[in-house]
Amino acid sequence: MSKLQVRAFLYQLGCFASLFIGVRFLVAQYTGLTGIWIPLTAFVVATLASPKFQAVKTRDGERLFMKWIFIKGIKEIG
Numbered sequence: 001m002s003k004l005q006v007r008a009f010l011y012q013l014g015c016f017a018s019l020f021i022g023v024r025f026l027v028a029q030y031t032g033l034t035g036i037w038i039p040l041t042a043f044v045v046a047t048l049a050s051p052k053f054q055a056v057k058t059r060d061g062e063r064l065f066m067k068w069i070f071i072k073g074i075k076e077i078g
Helices: 003-030 037-049
Strands: 052-058 061-067 074-077
Touching: 003 037, 003 052, 003 061
Parallel strands: none
Antiparallel strands: 052 061, 061 074
16 A cells, blocks of 8 residues: 555544544434444445545646535645
């Protein structure tokens, strides 16, 4: 794995984890869900809402890109 692939993985993991923890807290606090439904709901929401990062080899070298449902198109990171 290259340096940018590791960075993309860590960015994706960090975004997913922060969204998962936040959504899990909100679901547990403000809905009537109990048991396995709380983390399952948080998992689905965090999976759909978190940005996707990918390292791609281009003619100019390897670059890091991000796609997110709240941003139109694909953005280059750094």
